[in-house]
Amino acid sequence: MNEQSPQEAALRKRLYWHSRRGMWELDLLLVPFLEQRYDSLDEADQLAFRQLIDEEDQDLFMWLMRRDWPEDPDRRRIVQLIVEHAESADSIGHRPV
Template sequence: MNDDSSAGAALRKRLYWHSRRGMWELDLLLIPFLEQRYDDLDESDQAAYRDLITEEDQDLFAWLMRREWPEEPARRRIVKMIVEHAETTDNDHYRTL
């Protein structure tokens, strides 16, 4: 395995564990988005996702439950992408949130 793929695998594991919040509602949104959409994002959106998951759970919850939107445009964009992904995929759990 070359360094690039080892670095990529390490990044993916780190993203996965940082996306697991221990809050069922957040896990239902972040993990599927990471697994199904992250690799197809452009670099700026990937960076926005990496930045987003450093936020506090209460902020993530408010944003992802559409109670409010982040002020920062890149953060607002990635939050909306996550919400839209949850709404358009077969995610019955999200519809009950």
């Protein structure tokens, strides 16, 4: 098991709490993605995720519910990764409760 530096641990806590939006639909997508995929992302995608969670809930909802897509290519890519992760988890019966 890898030890996290105090800075890494603080960043992880911040990401976790910023991923918990208080909107159930967003929580079900963002938190599992953070817990299950974030560490395996390359640096650019990790940065895109950190920037994504600073967005407004209304925008996140529209993007993650596939009602609209972000114009920025990096933001669009991370949204697609999150949506694909949720769909793959759902298809194998690992939908978060």
